[in-house]
Amino acid sequence: MLEIRALEKHFGTLKAVDGISFSARPGEILGLLGPNGAGKTTLVSMIAGLLPADGGQVLIDGRTLCGDQDPLKRRIGLVPQDLALIEELPAQDNLAFFGALYGLKGLALRAAASRVLDLVGLSDRAGDRVATFSGGMKRRLNLAAALMHDPEILLLDEPTVGVDPQSRNAIFDNLETLKRQRRTLIYTTHYMEEVERLCERVVILDHGRVLADASLADLTRTGIVNPRLHIELNAGGDGHWLEELRGLDGVASANLAGTQLAVGIADLAADTSRILSWLSGRGMVIHGFASERPSLESVFLSLTGRSFRE
Amino acid sequence: MSLTALVALVRKDLKLFFHDRRAVIMSFAAPIVIASFFGFLFQGASGQANQARIPVAVVDQDQTDLSRKLIARLGEDKQVQVEALSLDRALDQVRRGKTTVALRIPAGFSEGATRTFFSGGAKPELSLDYDPSHAMELGLVRGLLTEAAMTVVSAEMFTGPAGRKSLETSLDQLERSNLAEGERSDLKRLLESARAWNVRQEQQPATARRGGLSLPYSLKEEALTSRSATPYNSYAHAFAGMGVQFILFMGIEAGISILVARRSGLWKRLCAAPLSRRLLLGGRALSAALVSLIILGVVYVFARLIFHVHIEGSAAGFLGVCLAFSLMTATFGLLIASLGRTPEATRGLAIFATLILVMLGGAWVPAFIFPAWLQKLTLFIPTRWAVDGLDAMTWRGLGFQAALAPIAVLLGFALAFGLIALARFRWEVEG
Ligand SMILES: Nc1ncnc2c1ncn2[C@@H]1O[C@H](COP(=O)(O)OP(=O)(O)O)[C@@H](O)[C@H]1O
Numbered sequence A: 001m002l003e004i005r006a007l008e009k010h011f012g013t014l015k016a017v018d019g020i021s022f023s024a025r026p027g028e029i030l031g032l033l034g035p036n037g038a039g040k041t042t043l044v045s046m047i048a049g050l051l052p053a054d055g056g057q058v059l060i061d062g063r064t065l066c067g068d069q070d071p072l073k074r075r076i077g078l079v080p081q082d083l084a085l086i087e088e089l090p091a092q093d094n095l096a097f098f099g100a101l102y103g104l105k106g107l108a109l110r111a112a113a114s115r116v117l118d119l120v121g122l123s124d125r126a127g128d129r130v131a132t133f134s135g136g137m138k139r140r141l142n143l144a145a146a147l148m149h150d151p152e153i154l155l156l157d158e159p160t161v162g163v164d165p166q167s168r169n170a171i172f173d174n175l176e177t178l179k180r181q182r183r184t185l186i187y188t189t190h191y192m193e194e195v196e197r198l199c200e201r202v203v204i205l206d207h208g209r210v211l212a213d214a215s216l217a218d219l220t221r222t223g224i225v226n227p228r229l230h231i232e233l234n235a236g237g238d239g240h241w242l243e244e245l246r247g248l249d250g251v252a253s254a255n256l257a258g259t260q261l262a263v264g265i266a267d268l269a270a271d272t273s274r275i276l277s278w279l280s281g282r283g284m285v286i287h288g289f290a291s292e293r294p295s296l297e298s299v300f301l302s303l304t305g306r307s308f309r310e
Numbered sequence B: 001m002s003l004t005a006l007v008a009l010v011r012k013d014l015k016l017f018f019h020d021r022r023a024v025i026m027s028f029a030a031p032i033v034i035a036s037f038f039g040f041l042f043q044g045a046s047g048q049a050n051q052a053r054i055p056v057a058v059v060d061q062d063q064t065d066l067s068r069k070l071i072a073r074l075g076e077d078k079q080v081q082v083e084a085l086s087l088d089r090a091l092d093q094v095r096r097g098k099t100t101v102a103l104r105i106p107a108g109f110s111e112g113a114t115r116t117f118f119s120g121g122a123k124p125e126l127s128l129d130y131d132p133s134h135a136m137e138l139g140l141v142r143g144l145l146t147e148a149a150m151t152v153v154s155a156e157m158f159t160g161p162a163g164r165k166s167l168e169t170s171l172d173q174l175e176r177s178n179l180a181e182g183e184r185s186d187l188k189r190l191l192e193s194a195r196a197w198n199v200r201q202e203q204q205p206a207t208a209r210r211g212g213l214s215l216p217y218s219l220k221e222e223a224l225t226s227r228s229a230t231p232y233n234s235y236a237h238a239f240a241g242m243g244v245q246f247i248l249f250m251g252i253e254a255g256i257s258i259l260v261a262r263r264s265g266l267w268k269r270l271c272a273a274p275l276s277r278r279l280l281l282g283g284r285a286l287s288a289a290l291v292s293l294i295i296l297g298v299v300y301v302f303a304r305l306i307f308h309v310h311i312e313g314s315a316a317g318f319l320g321v322c323l324a325f326s327l328m329t330a331t332f333g334l335l336i337a338s339l340g341r342t343p344e345a346t347r348g349l350a351i352f353a354t355l356i357l358v359m360l361g362g363a364w365v366p367a368f369i370f371p372a373w374l375q376k377l378t379l380f381i382p383t384r385w386a387v388d389g390l391d392a393m394t395w396r397g398l399g400f401q402a403a404l405a406p407i408a409v410l411l412g413f414a415l416a417f418g419l420i421a422l423a424r425f426r427w428e429v430e431g
C-alpha cells in the first residue's frame, strides 16, 4: 500500500508539488494524468526517495523512507522518463549491473535477468548492445531494468514516450501482467487514451495540485470524460426537443448553439447511430457530423475552464 | 550487499572505458607517441655523442703569429667549430643564423696583449657578435676564449720574442716611472727574472720549451643521476610528463561521465537503489584510480622495453607515487563532476585547466628551466610533484625517502579535491 499525504516540493517560489494526497493499492494501475510541467516527474522522484519533500509524507505500508540506504527502497522500482540505460553495453550487462546495485549476484542475478527479459520479450536480443535497439525496444528494456529486484511498487514516468504503437501495446500487456501479479503501478502520462486503456483510477494533476481523483467510471458518469458528437443541422429551431434528447439512454449532455448540436455520449460505437436516427425521426436534416474522443484536453477544459497548455 | 554494488559500479566503468576505442587510444597510444617524440628531442641535449658543435666564425685582422696561435688553440676544443672568414661574411652569417658567434681579433692585438700583460694601459679589444637566439652558447664560447687567450698570451710572454720585447719596454718604462723605491726594485726584479727565463727558453729547441700559464686544474665532467653509473635517459622524464597529462584527461572524462549520467535517467536509477551516495561517487573514483594505475603500468612497461627507462630508485617509492597520483586523478574527476554543469562546457574548461597545470608542472619542459620565482610558485601545483616524484624514482634513482614528500603532497591534494567534491556535489536529481 502506497500512501501520499499532503506532499510538497518547492523550487524557489515555484510550487512544483503543492499538497498532493492519494493512495494506491496492490493490483491497481493508478493513472497520474497531467500536462507537461504539472509536477508528475517531481512527484515520482519524491516517492522514489530521490528528492526530499518540503512537506508531507510518503508512506509505504505505513513507513516513511529514511535515508539513501533504507532497505525500504528495494520495494520500489523506478522507470525514469528519460531512458536510463548504458547504450554501449549489451542488454544483459545492463540488467546485471542494475541487479547488482540491489545486491543480486550469481544464480539469483541470472534468474532475474532471464525473468525480466522474458517478460518484455527481449530474450533473443539479450547479447546485443542497447545502442542497436529501436526506440520501442529501449523503452521495454528501461522497464525490465526496474524489475530486476522484483519491486512491489512500480513507478512509471511516461514510459511510452516516442514509442511505436506495437511496442506500446507490448508494454501495456507487460503492465497488465504485473498488475495481475498484484503489484502497485503508478503510471504518469499526458495521454488520456493511455489512462482509458490501462487504469481504473486516475489522479489528474495541474500546477502541482490534484484536480480530480476518481475512477474512470465516475468521471464518465459525471459527464467529464464523455466522447462527443458534433452535429450540424439545417435549422436548429427552438430546441424544444433538447430535454427529450438529454433523457435518452447513453446521452450525458446536449447543447445547441445555432445550428451546432454537441452531444456527450457514453459510448461512441453503441450510441452514435441511435442518436442520428432519433434526430432524423424528428424531421431534422443532418448536414454533417464529427465525433470527438475524450482527451485530456476536453477533461481539462471542463475541470478548469482553461485549455490545455503544452 | 554494498560490496556487490561497488564491484558492479567499478566493473561497469572499466568495461565502458575499454569499450571506448577513442578513450583507449587517448590514454595509451597518445602518451606513448608524444613521450617518445619528446624523449627523442631532449636526448640530444643530454647525450654527448651526437651533439652539434657550436659554429664560431673568426675574423683575424691582426694576422700575427700570436693571433694564429689563439685561433688554433680555440679550434682544438671539440665543443666549437671554428671557421676563418672575412668580417662581412662573418657578420652576415651570424645575422642569418648560420653561425652562432663571430669573433673579431683586431689589428695590433698581439702587440697590445703582450704590452699590457704585466703593466696596465689600454687593453686590446676582442669582440664577439652573436645570434641572440643562442645567448646560452655565447657564455660557453666566452669561457673557451678566455682560457685560450690566457694560455697563448702567457706562453708568448715567457717564451716568445714579442714577449721579450714587451718585457724590455716595460723595464724601460719602469726606470722613468715615479713609483716608490721599494716597489720599483721588486717589480724590476720580477720583470728581469721573466726576461732571463724568456732568453733561456729561446735557446732551447722549440719542443723542449715550457708553455705559459694555464688553468690550475683540469675538468672531469660526468652527469650525476642514478646511484649507479647509468646515463641520463631523456625518455624517463618525457614518459612521466605525458603519462601525467593524459591520465588527468582520463580523470576529466570520469567526472564528465557523471554529468552525462545526470542528464540521462541513469543517475536517477543509481540513486533509486538503496545505496549511499558516497558509494556511488566512491565507485567512480575507484574505477578512475584503477584505470590510472593501468595506464601508468602500460606506459612505463613500454618505456622500459623500448627506451630502457628503468626504475633506478625505490620500487616501493615508484608505486607509492603512482598510487597517490592515481587517487588524486580520481578525486580531480569528482571535483569536475561537482563543479561542472553541462558535459560540453565542462570538458573544454577542464582540459584547458589541466593543460595549464601540466605545463606548470614541468611535464612539457622540465621545471628546472623555469625562472626561480616560477619554480617556487609551481610547488603549489600537484602535477609538479607527480612529475618530480616519478623523475626521482626513475632516472634520478633516489631512494624511498625522496618519494615521501611527493606522495604526501599528492595525497593531500587528493583529500582536498575529494572533500570539496563531496561538499559541493549537487545530490538532488533534476525534475
Ligand atoms: N530541479 C528543478 N529546479 C527548478 N524547477 C524545477 C526542477 N524540476 C522541476 N522543476 C519545475 O517544476 C515543475 C514540474 O516539473 P515536472 O515535475 O518535471 O513536471 P512534469 O513531469 O509533470 O512534466 C515545472 O515547472 C518544472 O519546470
Ligand SMILES: [Mg+2]
Binding pocket: A040, A041, A042, A081, A157, A158
Ligand atoms: Mg515529467
